[in-house]
Amino acid sequence: MEAYTSILLFLQVIAMLGTHVLFATLGGILCEKAGNLNLGLEGLMLLGASFSFYVALNFGNPWLALAAGCLASLAGSLIYAFLTISLRTNQVVTGLALTIFGTGVSSMLGKTMAGVSLPAQITATFGARSLPLLSKIPLLGPVLFQQSPFVPAAVATAILIYLFYTRTNIGLNTRIIGENPGAADASGINVTRYKYFNVLAGGLLCGVGGVYLSCVYAGIWQNELTAGAGWIAVAMVIFSIWNPLRAIAGAYLFGAVRGIGFKFQGGIPFLGMKLMVNAQILDMLPYITTILVLLFINLRKKKEYNPPASLGNSYFREDR
Amino acid sequence: MTADSYADKQAYVRMEGICKAFGVVQANRNVGLEVCQGEIHAILGENGSGKSTLMNMLTGIYTPDAGRIWVGGQNVQFASPKDAIDHGVGMVHQHFKLVDVLTVKENIIAGSSANFILKNKNISREIRETCSRFGLDVGLNLDKKIYQLSVGEKQRVEIIKMLFRGAKVLILDEPTAVLTPQETAELFTILKRMRQQNCAIIIITHKLHEVMEISDRVTILRRGEYIATVDTAATNAQALTEMMVGRAIDMDIRRQPAQLSAEPVMEVKGLRALGQHGVESLKGVDFTIYGGEILGVAGIAGSGQKEICEIIAGLAKASSGSVVFQGEEILGLSPIDILRKGISMSFVPEDRLGMGLVAGMDIISNVMLRSFQKKKGLFLDRAFGKKKAEDIVKRFEVSTPSVRHVLKKLSGGNIQKVLLGREVDLEPALLITAYPVRGLDIGASYHVYHVLNQQKEAGVAVLFIGEDLDVLLQICDRLMVIHDGQVMDILDPAKVTKEDVGLLMLGHKGESPAAADSKQEEVPSV
Numbered sequence: 001m002e003a004y005t006s007i008l009l010f011l012q013v014i015a016m017l018g019t020h021v022l023f024a025t026l027g028g029i030l031c032e033k034a035g036n037l038n039l040g041l042e043g044l045m046l047l048g049a050s051f052s053f054y055v056a057l058n059f060g061n062p063w064l065a066l067a068a069g070c071l072a073s074l075a076g077s078l079i080y081a082f083l084t085i086s087l088r089t090n091q092v093v094t095g096l097a098l099t100i101f102g103t104g105v106s107s108m109l110g111k112t113m114a115g116v117s118l119p120a121q122i123t124a125t126f127g128a129r130s131l132p133l134l135s136k137i138p139l140l141g142p143v144l145f146q147q148s149p150f151v152p153a154a155v156a157t158a159i160l161i162y163l164f165y166t167r168t169n170i171g172l173n174t175r176i177i178g179e180n181p182g183a184a185d186a187s188g189i190n191v192t193r194y195k196y197f198n199v200l201a202g203g204l205l206c207g208v209g210g211v212y213l214s215c216v217y218a219g220i221w222q223n224e225l226t227a228g229a230g231w232i233a234v235a236m237v238i239f240s241i242w243n244p245l246r247a248i249a250g251a252y253l254f255g256a257v258r259g260i261g262f263k264f265q266g267g268i269p270f271l272g273m274k275l276m277v278n279a280q281i282l283d284m285l286p287y288i289t290t291i292l293v294l295l296f297i298n299l300r301k302k303k304e305y306n307p308p309a310s311l312g313n314s315y316f317r318e319d320r
Numbered sequence: 321m322t323a324d325s326y327a328d329k330q331a332y333v334r335m336e337g338i339c340k341a342f343g344v345v346q347a348n349r350n351v352g353l354e355v356c357q358g359e360i361h362a363i364l365g366e367n368g369s370g371k372s373t374l375m376n377m378l379t380g381i382y383t384p385d386a387g388r389i390w391v392g393g394q395n396v397q398f399a400s401p402k403d404a405i406d407h408g409v410g411m412v413h414q415h416f417k418l419v420d421v422l423t424v425k426e427n428i429i430a431g432s433s434a435n436f437i438l439k440n441k442n443i444s445r446e447i448r449e450t451c452s453r454f455g456l457d458v459g460l461n462l463d464k465k466i467y468q469l470s471v472g473e474k475q476r477v478e479i480i481k482m483l484f485r486g487a488k489v490l491i492l493d494e495p496t497a498v499l500t501p502q503e504t505a506e507l508f509t510i511l512k513r514m515r516q517q518n519c520a521i522i523i524i525t526h527k528l529h530e531v532m533e534i535s536d537r538v539t540i541l542r543r544g545e546y547i548a549t550v551d552t553a554a555t556n557a558q559a560l561t562e563m564m565v566g567r568a569i570d571m572d573i574r575r576q577p578a579q580l581s582a583e584p585v586m587e588v589k590g591l592r593a594l595g596q597h598g599v600e601s602l603k604g605v606d607f608t609i610y611g612g613e614i615l616g617v618a619g620i621a622g623s624g625q626k627e628i629c630e631i632i633a634g635l636a637k638a639s640s641g642s643v644v645f646q647g648e649e650i651l652g653l654s655p656i657d658i659l660r661k662g663i664s665m666s667f668v669p670e671d672r673l674g675m676g677l678v679a680g681m682d683i684i685s686n687v688m689l690r691s692f693q694k695k696k697g698l699f700l701d702r703a704f705g706k707k708k709a710e711d712i713v714k715r716f717e718v719s720t721p722s723v724r725h726v727l728k729k730l731s732g733g734n735i736q737k738v739l740l741g742r743e744v745d746l747e748p749a750l751l752i753t754a755y756p757v758r759g760l761d762i763g764a765s766y767h768v769y770h771v772l773n774q775q776k777e778a779g780v781a782v783l784f785i786g787e788d789l790d791v792l793l794q795i796c797d798r799l800m801v802i803h804d805g806q807v808m809d810i811l812d813p814a815k816v817t818k819e820d821v822g823l824l825m826l827g828h829k830g831e832s833p834a835a836a837d838s839k840q841e842e843v844p845s846v
Contacts, residue, residue, distance in 0.1 A: 169436050176419050176430050183417035186381070187431030187481075188402030303467055304421050318382060
């Protein structure tokens, strides 16, 4: 029974640590499915995190904070969308610029909030709570539904996006745009409109991930709070082979490695001794895992595992 | 039908005074077109004559600068392909607009106003209904992925997709360019059935015998201008060519008897290689080529042509086998060493500029890309390169303002002349050329054939990988047919028909029914 409880506890920690990465990964998938490589995920997360934290501190209203985070990341992705879709700029460079921009804005905004904790009404609204009925489900209940509502919301979003791509008309159209925008256009699909929708929706999800990170998980501001989670998400998009359900696995893998790192900060029990591991090495674990995962991903050869064929290309109908 | 009966009929599609310019190039100048229902209308013209531009305006991809379009009696202005589809105009593009990793079904319903939630069963039933209305047997598993289909099957998916969207006007751009003779015959059966269903069919082509075989009327364009519309029954191939080119053209490829060298120039034995996805792309290829002959290679696209070229040129690795060039094993040598031994390759890929040339550099630099390897020293000898480039431009009649002109600004035909010219200029013992006339007009194509014949007469071994079976049968001394990475047979072109070659390309060895049965799944059915 004790073992079960400690496993449950660890799974809870995994879900808690993986949720912001899951949001950002889903955001990345939305963009890339429509053929837009977005390297600005990190910047969008930071925009969401900093603006929501700022509003939470100054107004004390959790919903206002959430809205501010979402609007900030939407604004950021609107810049990216306008540049890459309407002006057809290089997606890699534009995405990198977006990350630099988002990082800069969040640092500036965060100057006055470093080290300050959030007011109680925020944590009360967004913090852990048991959802009726759902929290009674064995295993899943405690892991997902006795947490901050953001945790089950991320999983639900993943499932919804999966259903969107596989079961709906407009989801299919989106996939066709990512694979071959010329084919989509010739079939009468409005490429520009779909791309905008996906990029903006993707940016919004990154923002929600940021809000979760600053207002729920951390509860205290520090500069560059995301610590590269946006970049991990870029890698997780590849790991998930653009499948939202596999994104859950990817993000939780990240959570698990982070969790292991935390657990062994006090040393690893080994033959009755405690092996002390350098804290920096433990902090490196998730990033090393990401690199290893990407290496293995490259070994897969199946055609369906390839990225959307037109990823990173701008589309212009009259190109000759 | 006669000319009178079309004059009586109300045209379903009418284009009038269409003009379109791209920068300074006038692609269409005051062009008109009329197509009736129940008609197969061919549009004939050389490359750059404005056929595709005209059709792209009828399908809403380009917007005309001037002119008016009527479809079904209604004056229309298409702002996007969606508008065109809504008016029942659908196009099957030369490079199929299909998504490889999606299923047949998903490709067919793409962009259609299907329900928000996709209902698999209903969709399959609707697709089958559409097909049976046009008397088409799908003959396809709707849940197969596109990349698992043959070229002919992909084309059928494109046609079904357009019919499913309610197309009454179907435009096909060079539909037979990549088909075997058998697949072409099936396509024509489908088109005739659609004609019975009162569709208006427009087919863009530059193959005269197909125009004569399938069309009711022909509209000829030349250099962006409308030349004439004639009844197919009242004309002939020679007259059509003259209208298309603007002058009489000698369409014979003279084949001198081969003067074979005593020793083979190259012997390829048991060549095997792995392709992109870990699948074996060459499964034991054997052939021998002598100096003074043209050895043709015929096969469906992707049967191993590219791999053979790349392995011989040293660009790709073979997993086993041997390639002996003038008594010396060359497998494993670097591309530069192979080039120095006297093997030249000009490969024209589908996009016509992927391999061997640098689009953003001028003709001199592109010529020097190969020849500077033979020079010593740190600095480039631009004067020498300039002289070479001018030689090539003169010898191959490349039309360019100067040799300093950036390559990508030349027309496709001239780019290909530079490529072939550069390789020939290296005076190779073996010249490999793949698809050298891809997208060239008739005049330029015959110039290329002439160059290949000259090379052969000079004692060069020429390996010619081609698409057009008529040409291969005319120009080659021997014709090697490959299928799925294997050599099916090496034939004497004087003794076989196009249909024999077509069967071999599809993988049917021998005419026995048993052999055909075992390969049943590969036979395209209609």
